[in-house]
Every structure is written in C-alpha cells, then in structure tokens.
Amino acid sequence: MTTSAIHRGLAGVVVDTTEISTVIEETNSLTYRGYPVQDLAARRSFEEVAYLLWHGELPDADRLREFRARERALRPLDRSLSELLARLPATCHPMDVLRTAVSLLGAEDPAEDDGSPAANRAKSLALLARLPVVVAADHRRRRGLDPVRPDPELGYAENFFHMCFGTVPAPEVVRCFEVSLILYAEHSFNASTFTARVVTSTLSDLYSAVTAAIGALKGPLHGGANEAVMHMLEEIGSPERAETWLDEALAAKRKIMGFGHRVYKHGDSRVPLMQEATDRLVARAADPEATRLATLHAALRQAMLSRKGIHPNLDYPAGLAYHLMGFDTPAFTPLFVMSRITGWTAHITEQLAHNALIRPLASYAGPAQRPVPAAVR
Numbered sequence: 138m139t140t141s142a143i144h145r146g147l148a149g150v151v152v153d154t155t156e157i158s159t160v161i162e163e164t165n166s167l168t169y170r171g172y173p174v175q176d177l178a179a180r181r182s183f184e185e186v187a188y189l190l191w192h193g194e195l196p197d198a199d200r201l202r203e204f205r206a207r208e209r210a211l212r213p214l215d216r217s218l219s220e221l222l223a224r225l226p227a228t229c230h231p232m233d234v235l236r237t238a239v240s241l242l243g244a245e246d247p248a249e250d251d252g253s254p255a256a257n258r259a260k261s262l263a264l265l266a267r268l269p270v271v272v273a274a275d276h277r278r279r280r281g282l283d284p285v286r287p288d289p290e291l292g293y294a295e296n297f298f299h300m301c302f303g304t305v306p307a308p309e310v311v312r313c314f315e316v317s318l319i320l321y322a323e324h325s326f327n328a329s330t331f332t333a334r335v336v337t338s339t340l341s342d343l344y345s346a347v348t349a350a351i352g353a354l355k356g357p358l359h360g361g362a363n364e365a366v367m368h369m370l371e372e373i374g375s376p377e378r379a380e381t382w383l384d385e386a387l388a389a390k391r392k393i394m395g396f397g398h399r400v401y402k403h404g405d406s407r408v409p410l411m412q413e414a415t416d417r418l419v420a421r422a423a424d425p426e427a428t429r430l431a432t433l434h435a436a437l438r439q440a441m442l443s444r445k446g447i448h449p450n451l452d453y454p455a456g457l458a459y460h461l462m463g464f465d466t467p468a469f470t471p472l473f474v475m476s477r478i479t480g481w482t483a484h485i486t487e488q489l490a491h492n493a494l495i496r497p498l499a500s501y502a503g504p505a506q507r508p509v510p511a512a513v514r
C-alpha cells in the first residue's frame with residue numbers, strides 16, 4: 138500500500154487526461170476542444186458549442202441544421218414529467234426538481250443501461266432539450282402559472298425565454314443569456330464533472346451520473362454560488378454598505394460568494410466577457426434599481442480585491458445578469474445545469490472511452506486494532 142502525501146480536496150492533483158477542454162491558469166484562458174471560449178462566446182451559438190463538446194468539431198451548416206431539428210423535436214415533456222412537477226412541493230429547491238426529473242427520465246428510459254456512445258449521445262441530446270422545459274415549467278408553477286409549450290420555431294435560448302415568460306426579449310438580452318450558457322458549458326475536472334466521472338467509472342448509467350452531478354453542483358462552494366451571490370447583494374442592500382459588510386463578513390470567516398477559484402488564482406478567464414454582457418444589460422435596463430445593484434456589485438468586487446486580492450469567478454457577474462433577466466434567484470443554478478449538461482455528458486462519454494474505476498486511497502487516522510469486548514448483558 139503506497140503512503141503518498143495527502144492532497145485534501147485533490148487540490149493540484151492530476152487524475153486523468155481529457156481532450157474536451159483545458160483551463161490554462163498561466164495565460165488565464167480556457168479552450169473547448171482547442172477553441173478559446175471567448176471566441177466561441179462572441180461568434181457561435183450555444184447549440185454549436187454543445188455539438189463541439191460532444192463531437193470534437195464545430196458543425197457545418199447541414200450538421201447544425203440537423204442537430205437543431207433533433208433538439209427541437211425532443212423538447213416536449215411527456216405526461217409523467219408534467220405530473221411529477223405538479224406533485225413536487227413548490228417549496229422544494231429547483232435543483233431538487235431537476236435532480237428528480239433526471240432520475241425519472243432514467244427510470245422511464247428502456248435503454249437506461251445502454252452505455253454505448255450512440256445511446257449516450259441520444260440521451261445527452263434529450264436532456265439538453267428537456268431540462269429547459271422542466272426549469273421553465275417549474276419557474277412558472279412557483280408563480281402560480283401554467284406551463285408554456287416549447288416552440289419548435291425558436292432557437293434554444295429564445296425558446297427558453299418564451300417558455301418562462303411567454304415572450305422573447307430583445308436580441309441583446311437573449312445574446313447575454315447565450316453568452317452565459319457558452320461560458321458555463323464546460324470547465325474540465327470541476328467538482329460536479331468529476332462526480333459524473335466517478336459514477337461513470339463504475340459503469341453505472343448516464344442518468345445516475347447526471348443526477349449525482351446535479352447534487353454536487355447545488356452546493357454554494359460550486360454552482361450554488363450564483364444564487365448565493367444574489368442573496369448576498371440583497372443582504373448588503375446598498376453600495377455604501379459594501380465595505381462595512383465585507384469587513385464584518387471576513388472577520389466572521391464567511392466565504393464571499395462568487396469570489397475565488399481553485400484553479401484561477403489571478404482571475405477567472407470567463408469573467409470579463411460575462412461582466413461586459415452584464416454591463417450591457419444594466420445600460421439597456423436604464424433603471425435606477427439595476428444601476429444601484431450594479432454599483433453595489435462593482436463596489437463589493439473592488440473591496441474584495443483590495444482587502445483579500447481575491448478575484449470574482451463566473452458566478453459573480455452571472456448571478457446579477459440572471460436577476461436582471463427576470464429569473465427568480467433559486468432558479469439560477471438550474472440555468473447552470475442547462476448549460477453544464479453538455480460538459481458533463483461529454484466527460485461521461487470520454488470516461489467510458491478509456492475507463493478506469495476511480496477509487497483513491499485514504500490515510501487511516503482512527504483507533505489502532507483492538508479486541509471486541511464481551512457483549513453487555
């Protein structure tokens with residue numbers, strides 16, 4: 138048995154290779170299948186990025202047309218999912234709704250245990266198409282509204298707004314949402330993706346791996362941070378209170394949501410683009426409340442940088458952007474799931490392609506071996 142050093146949280150530990158993306162800390166950049174994510178977010182649609190992550194190449198016009206047609210045809214929810222949504226309490230967290238919905242889809246899939254690349258690609262596309270319908274229907278039921286059917290004439294991002302709000306906002310709002318989806322799609326061996334790979338490494342099914350990944354992403358140290366950012370801004374209340382609030386929070390050893398990162402130590406490569414998109418939303422809103430929030434958001438960011446030298450991560454601008462788009466705060470992390478389902482399922486396929494059961498060691502720190510005392514009477 139080896140007695141290697143302990144790496145808590147697996148910080149800095151390389152456990153496998155991947156061809157899907159790389160986070161280049163030195164140059165503070167991120168590439169998906171070799172393409173800089175900033176260029177993809179500026180020039181491509183989320184559907185094209187999903188295709189790229191799954192297939193390794195960007196689709197040509199014919200393949201994109203066929204991909205979009207298949208995604209749109211898969212959107213409609215069948216009755217059992219609609220009935221499930223109606224039965225879950227409106228007080229449960231939207232991530233619990235998503236986790237349960239994926240579990241139901243797996244239970245109903247006769248091919249659940251078929252882990253072939255073709256079967257998993259079909260499941261992945263079905264999840265890409267259906268998760269937004271679940272998130273939108275859940276968003277509306279919490280507001281006492283009936284679901285809005287998906288519209289096969291609309292693109293992925295437009296259709297999501299249509300299903301949530303019954304209307305499609307201005308193109309720059311849709312574009313900001315699409316930028317967030319592209320930036321959230323994939324990030325190498327983050328906690329939820331690694332969770333999906335651990336489950337897949339036992340040769341369990343794709344739905345089990347995705348359900349586990351949703352559970353991991355829900356945590357505020359990971360995907361749950363974008364929701365926590367909004368709660369934090371509401372707690373601070375005004376730009377004038379940002380510094381005092383921060384000093385008190387840091388003194389209380391609180392983690393400031395939306396800041397810091399295990400890999401990026403000089404700033405998350407995705408933040409500048411997301412911040413620009415969020416700034417455009419604020420300018421477009423031309424509304425005192427949006428301006429006040431943006432001022433508070435900037436003040437906290439500056440204070441955190443000056444006091445701790447810690448930069449924001451993607452969740453920090455994304456949380457404000459989703460609020461400005463009109464989404465309810467608890468729905469922010471489900472938006473992350475709608476995007477990261479692409480990265481998760483790409484890694485599931487990759488793990489299966491050259492699988493090794495993931496089973497690390499532990500250094501034992503419990504009691505030395507001892508005899509069991511006689512049973513008490």
Ligand code: SDX
Nearest residue numbers: 324327357358359360362392393394395396397398399450
């Ligand atoms: C995501 O891995 C990915 O790629 C994740 C992600 C993806 O796309 O999948 O990028 C998405 O999960 C982004 C992270 C979202 N989480 C948050 O915003 C929650 C707040 N952040 C922190 O909890 C923290 O920064 C982590 C968890 C993100 C990273 O933690 P690390 O790498 O384990 O760093 P650390 O906790 O060891 O911090 C080092 C020091 C500590 O100070 P000391 O105890 O050594 O004095 O920096 C401090 C920390 O206290 N610190 C913070 C802080 N982040 C680090 N202090 C206050 N607030 C913070 N946010």
